[in-house]
Amino acid sequence: MTRDAHEARSRTGRRSGDSGSKVAILAAARLQFAEYGYDGTTIRGIAAAAGVDPALVHHFYGTKERLFAAATELPIVPSEAINAALASREPGRSLGTHLAYSALALWERADMRGAFQAMLRSALTSEQAAATLRDFIAEAILGPVASAAAGADAGNAAYRASLVATQMLGLAVGRYVLRFGPVAQASKEELAVAIGPAIDRYLTGDLGQAGRGH
Amino acid sequence: MTRDAHEARSRTGRRSGDSGSKVAILAAARLQFAEYGYDGTTIRGIAAAAGVDPALVHHFYGTKERLFAAATELPIVPSEAINAALASREPGRSLGTHLAYSALALWERADMRGAFQAMLRSALTSEQAAATLRDFIAEAILGPVASAAAGADAGNAAYRASLVATQMLGLAVGRYVLRFGPVAQASKEELAVAIGPAIDRYLTGDLGQAGRGH
DNA sequence: GGATTAATTCAACATACGTAGAATTCACCG
DNA sequence: CGGTGAATTCTACGTATGTTGAATTAATCC
Incomplete structure (x- = not known):
């Protein structure tokens, strides 16, 4: 219907190629938990830093506590x-x-x-x-x-x-x-x-x- | 009008005698800031612990930052x-x-x-x-x-x-x-x-x- | 190439928070 | 004893948070 501009650029939906969002979210979470602590860190803030919608954080990591657990999991024993x-x-x-x-x-x-x-x-x-x-x-x-x-x-x-x-x-x-x-x-x-x-x-x-x- | 019970017990207004609310609020604030830190402590929580309305905390100490300053003021140099x-x-x-x-x-x-x-x-x-x-x-x-x-x-x-x-x-x-x-x-x-x-x-x-x- | 699954966003809900303003009651001073 | 000021609560606003469900698009499998 050529409503507004003639290129509606669907904002929602999956993106082409490998976006690396899951990794970006975890990296942003590490940074923010390190800088602001558990309470001071917000899911919305992490999502913003990762350039992603807050709901996606939930989609990948479930609750905030689980995200924290994933972010503080040491890469070594x-x-x-x-x-x-x-x-x-x-x-x-x-x-x-x-x-x-x-x-x-x-x-x-x-x-x-x-x-x-x-x-x-x-x-x-x-x-x-x-x-x-x-x-x-x-x-x-x-x-x-x-x-x-x-x-x-x-x-x-x-x-x-x-x-x-x-x-x-x-x-x-x-x-x-x-x-x-x-x-x-x-x-x-x-x-x-x-x-x-x-x-x-x-x-x-x-x-x-x-x-x-x- | 004898509505409900026959003793309406005005909830609002000043109480008789010295209530010690101001001191109670400061004490509760010290406890909670010590236990939960600045962010983890809520004015509502302090008010509840002091048995007082949150607005009273504001009345006495203004903003949360000022309450914190008052609570962490050391009694010595x-x-x-x-x-x-x-x-x-x-x-x-x-x-x-x-x-x-x-x-x-x-x-x-x-x-x-x-x-x-x-x-x-x-x-x-x-x-x-x-x-x-x-x-x-x-x-x-x-x-x-x-x-x-x-x-x-x-x-x-x-x-x-x-x-x-x-x-x-x-x-x-x-x-x-x-x-x-x-x-x-x-x-x-x-x-x-x-x-x-x-x-x-x-x-x-x-x-x-x-x-x-x- | 149709069906399924994964990735992504939007919109919204339910809470909780800090704070402000008005209203009500008591203490105190003259 | 009247009036001013302090103490106290109620209600409410605006904002932020964690979380959910539906909708939409791309990738993947047969």
């Missing part, structure tokens, strides 16, 4: 990565320093950074995300700790691990979330040698005479 | 508290240990805990709150660091301070926000002696040969 890292330690470098460096390197891998930051930022508002982070930390840190402190102070392994976790966590929050100056700008190597010894002490050192020995 | 803490150090106790203990004690003061946790949890979703936290940390930590490392390594004061901040921050997040086991249950004294030496090292120790001297 933490314990394997840690073990691989431990195996590659150069002689002359302490365990703590190596651990700190490996963690920093891991966090900055392009395919990890988004998922990791999303998890970190969301853990602080969503109890569900917090539980996931707790498990992740337990898996990632308790292993090395147990192997390092085995025999020496096995009864305190969990305590030692949690101390290591505070330092690593503080580093991550300070560097990536709060981004305060020097720590955000320093190189991985610089931070590793600065923090490593503290971690070594948590792993195997003397934790004070407060009488926590079993 | 950080730098003064730190200075007071520094002055009370017993001989035989390291600066780092004393600092860690003082911070823990400060965080657990009833009148601080709410405001502090609200700030901490909100800083991770709201950039505005993050900026406030950065300033707070700078004020609270840079002072002691500067005085401790004065002369010895003055050029690196900011770097050293930020390292201290990562450890303190990680401790706070692990203990109060994520609440993972051992660190959440340990006593202040226990944590102080465990973490103190690490902080001492950040303050005045050797940070590695990565060549950051000016």
Whole structure:
């Protein structure tokens, strides 16, 4: 009927070729969850960033929670990565320093950074995300700790691990979330040698005479 | 007109006596900001907890941002508290240990805990709150660091301070926000002696040969 | 090439939120 | 004891959110 313009350009319907929308949505979700946390991220915002209708997000990923789960799914198995890292330690470098460096390197891998930051930022508002982070930390840190402190102070392994976790966590929050100056700008190597010894002490050192020995 | 029940109980209007609503609202706000962060907290939720109409919250505190500012206003001046803490150090106790203990004690003061946790949890979703936290940390930590490392390594004061901040921050997040086991249950004294030496090292120790001297 | 399936958008619903304005009741000052 | 101001609630507006269902178009299979 030549209504309006003579080329009606149907807006709806499937597009020609491979649009890559599903991947684009997941990428946008990673970015936004990392930047704004779970609550601060909106499906509409993700859809807009991916150049797509909000309903399509639903079509692919169902609910927002499932999208979050997909976005924070790590491309590696933490314990394997840690073990691989431990195996590659150069002689002359302490365990703590190596651990700190490996963690920093891991966090900055392009395919990890988004998922990791999303998890970190969301853990602080969503109890569900917090539980996931707790498990992740337990898996990632308790292993090395147990192997390092085995025999020496096995009864305190969990305590030692949690101390290591505070330092690593503080580093991550300070560097990536709060981004305060020097720590955000320093190189991985610089931070590793600065923090490593503290971690070594948590792993195997003397934790004070407060009488926590079993 | 004896419509319905014979006692119409005007719901609106001022109540008799001192209701304490204003204080109740602020207390509820502190609790909820601490528990859910800025975005996760709703004015309606605060009003419900305070047993009050949402509009009353507005009447007293204006906008949500102003309520947040009121709720996170610390009852002390950080730098003064730190200075007071520094002055009370017993001989035989390291600066780092004393600092860690003082911070823990400060965080657990009833009148601080709410405001502090609200700030901490909100800083991770709201950039505005993050900026406030950065300033707070700078004020609270840079002072002691500067005085401790004065002369010895003055050029690196900011770097050293930020390292201290990562450890303190990680401790706070692990203990109060994520609440993972051992660190959440340990006593202040226990944590102080465990973490103190690490902080001492950040303050005045050797940070590695990565060549950051000016 | 017709039927089926997947991709895509539109329009809409049901909630929830922050906020504003008007109305009502009490306290207090003269 | 009359009037001014503060406290309190009700109703409502505008907007944003997660989610759903129907409609439309392209790809794919037989």
